Amino acid sequence: MSVVVVVEHGPEGWHKMSWETLAAARPVASALGLPLVAAVAGSDLNEAAAELARRDVDEAVVIEHELLAGYSSDAYTQALRQVIEELSPRLVLFPHTYQVRDFAPRLAASFGKPFVSDAVAVSGVEPEIVFVRRLFQGKLSADFVAAGEGPVFGSLQAGAARAEEGEAADPAPLRKIEVSLDAASIRVQPGERFREADDAVDLSSAERIVSVGRGIKDQDNIAVAGELAELLGAELAASRPICDNGWLPLDRQVGSSGQSVSPKLYLALGISGAIQHVVGMKGAQTIVAVNKDESAPIFEIADYGVVGDLFEVVPAMVEILKKAE
Amino acid sequence: MPGSRPLPYGRGSVGNHRVDGGSDLVKIVVCVKQVPARDSVIRASTAGGWIETEDLTLEMNEPDAYALEEALRVKEEHGGEVLAVSAGPESASSTLREALAKGADRALLIEDERFARADPLTTARALAAALKDESPDLILTGLQSDDTGFGQTGVVLAELLGLPAATIIMEVALADGRLRLKRELESGWFQRVEMPLPALLTIQSGINKPRYATLMGIKRSKKKPFDRKTAGDLGIGLDQAVELRRLYVPEKEKQTQFLSGSAREQAAQLIEKLRFEARVL
Numbered sequence: 001m002s003v004v005v006v007v008e009h010g011p012e013g014w015h016k017m018s019w020e021t022l023a024a025a026r027p028v029a030s031a032l033g034l035p036l037v038a039a040v041a042g043s044d045l046n047e048a049a050a051e052l053a054r055r056d057v058d059e060a061v062v063i064e065h066e067l068l069a070g071y072s073s074d075a076y077t078q079a080l081r082q083v084i085e086e087l088s089p090r091l092v093l094f095p096h097t098y099q100v101r102d103f104a105p106r107l108a109a110s111f112g113k114p115f116v117s118d119a120v121a122v123s124g125v126e127p128e129i130v131f132v133r134r135l136f137q138g139k140l141s142a143d144f145v146a147a148g149e150g151p152v153f154g155s156l157q158a159g160a161a162r163a164e165e166g167e168a169a170d171p172a173p174l175r176k177i178e179v180s181l182d183a184a185s186i187r188v189q190p191g192e193r194f195r196e197a198d199d200a201v202d203l204s205s206a207e208r209i210v211s212v213g214r215g216i217k218d219q220d221n222i223a224v225a226g227e228l229a230e231l232l233g234a235e236l237a238a239s240r241p242i243c244d245n246g247w248l249p250l251d252r253q254v255g256s257s258g259q260s261v262s263p264k265l266y267l268a269l270g271i272s273g274a275i276q277h278v279v280g281m282k283g284a285q286t287i288v289a290v291n292k293d294e295s296a297p298i299f300e301i302a303d304y305g306v307v308g309d310l311f312e313v314v315p316a317m318v319e320i321l322k323k324a325e
Numbered sequence: 326m327p328g329s330r331p332l333p334y335g336r337g338s339v340g341n342h343r344v345d346g347g348s349d350l351v352k353i354v355v356c357v358k359q360v361p362a363r364d365s366v367i368r369a370s371t372a373g374g375w376i377e378t379e380d381l382t383l384e385m386n387e388p389d390a391y392a393l394e395e396a397l398r399v400k401e402e403h404g405g406e407v408l409a410v411s412a413g414p415e416s417a418s419s420t421l422r423e424a425l426a427k428g429a430d431r432a433l434l435i436e437d438e439r440f441a442r443a444d445p446l447t448t449a450r451a452l453a454a455a456l457k458d459e460s461p462d463l464i465l466t467g468l469q470s471d472d473t474g475f476g477q478t479g480v481v482l483a484e485l486l487g488l489p490a491a492t493i494i495m496e497v498a499l500a501d502g503r504l505r506l507k508r509e510l511e512s513g514w515f516q517r518v519e520m521p522l523p524a525l526l527t528i529q530s531g532i533n534k535p536r537y538a539t540l541m542g543i544k545r546s547k548k549k550p551f552d553r554k555t556a557g558d559l560g561i562g563l564d565q566a567v568e569l570r571r572l573y574v575p576e577k578e579k580q581t582q583f584l585s586g587s588a589r590e591q592a593a594q595l596i597e598k599l600r601f602e603a604r605v606l
Contacts, residue, residue: 102493118475135472140575142572272363305583
């Protein structure tokens with residue numbers, strides 16, 4: 001038995017959430033008295049495998065196959081199914097990446113097991129593994145308990161733990177697991193990967209960000225946030241729904257499906273604070289939230305809170321800043 | 326394939342329709358969920374276990390509204406029918422009525438109070454049991470729900486039905502019985518993906534602009550077939566695969582300084598504090 005973390009390595013290298021999940025898994029493995037195993041699937045992984053073995057793991061498992069070169073949910077599900085059958089772990093953890101969302105639910109379901117996805121914390125004391133998740137757009141937290149025989153499956157949201165830096169002096173043992181995959185059974189065919197905006201705004205290097213959410217109500221109102229951003233020397237950003245509506249381009253989106261930012265100042269206007277948004281900005285040094293709903297989850301992470309109407313507060317800020325110029 | 330196991334439902338039973346170059350009909354299922362309206366105040370119930378549902382305004386899960394719109398667009402382009410399915414309490418019938426009013430042809434409610442808080446494996450098992458005889462060519466779901474947000478019911482449903490699936494889809498094109506898709510990846514990346522029918526897709530919000538129901542649509546919807554089934558009808562249990570033990574208000578991660586007074590006073594204090602206390606201006 002073991003705790004297995006399935007880490008992610010793709011065309012751009014390691015997915016950094018892999019290391020956060022690994023760090024979160026270590027205390028769970030200790031509490032359960034089990035070794036921590038990191039597993040990576042792909043092709044041509046020699047270098048990656050050596051790097052993985054130098055992380056804080058008790059064993060590094062490498063799954064290589066030419067059909068794992070480009071990601072396909074069918075190939076990954078089949079390969080990891082075989083690996084999990086061989087390792088029979090107590091707990092299998094994934095970073096909650098887009099790729100994991102695509103195959104891990106069906107992998108767990110193929111074992112007849114639930115997949116406790118998108119957790120912010122995990123702990124384990126036999127006979128239970130407990131996952132903490134956010135519900136209702138971050139308004140509530142819930143403890144989910146998986147008990148019983150067989151592997152427990154779960155994934156961890158960004159920021160679940162601080163990734164361990166530094167390398168182990170002695171690398172962990174490396175184990176290759178052979179999987180057999182049949183090209184004919186791979187129905188989902190991966191194609192070209194591409195980016196749409198060449199001149200995408202790099203919000204990650206912005207010192208200050210003014211970000212708007214649903215509370216902005218109308219596309220025309222974005223101008224007032226834009227004026228404040230300009231006066232503060234800030235970039236303008238948004239939560240997902242604003243970009244879905246086409247009010248701002250997708251490259252200005254902050255959150256799990258957009259950019260992750262850590263500016264000195266993050267000013268959230270009319271943003272409720274759903275977990276998908278919060279994971280992209282909670283690393284900001286100073287967070288200000290302006291929201292008319294005092295119970296909005298954004299206030300849980302705000303340094304300064306203004307409970308009020310952004311359409312009154314923002315113009316007032318603009319006026320004061322203009323006077324000072 | 327190694328590790329291969331018999332599919333719960335024979336693959337031959339799914340997708341009997343041929344879809345070629347837009348000339349044949351596509352049988353589409355869209356799975357929708359009813360959730361509390363976005364601006365709802367949500368309180369854990371004093372009895373524990375779930376939320377206070379009295380006085381709660383309910384609406385169609387927003388990502389599912391995009392999936393419904395995409396289903397209607399595929400049908401309009403290729404012909405066929407759209408079946409809207411929901412697993413939920415009786416109240417979810419209003420969400421299915423909305424789907425019918427927007428253009429779905431039939432509705433099916435798998436009715437049970439417990440679905441409001443069911444885990445995705447339990448819900449997907451119910452949907453699979455209800456859909457195995459429908460033999461859809463294409464199943465669409467939103468990528469996640471705004472209530473429990475597991476983001477996986479569709480993918481698990483695909484596994485239970487033995488269908489290929491792709492998630493977080495931003496573009497759907499169908500030709501010669503194959504789906505050509507644009508899948509959203511992280512950090513501004515996208516990927517082209519192809520797969521055969523029958524298949525399941527989870528739709529990303531923002532893929533289209535969902536339509537509103539017209540008065541004519543609402544009128545017509547009243548005559549459309551609306552089926553109801555119970556867990557008993559489907560021969561499935563609703564025991565939770567994972568236990569929701571405790572529901573609570575998240576702990577504050579920071580001590581928030583709330584600024585008081587009029588909007589002008591709040592604005593003035595905020596700028597002052599950002600300059601001289603936080604020193605970020």
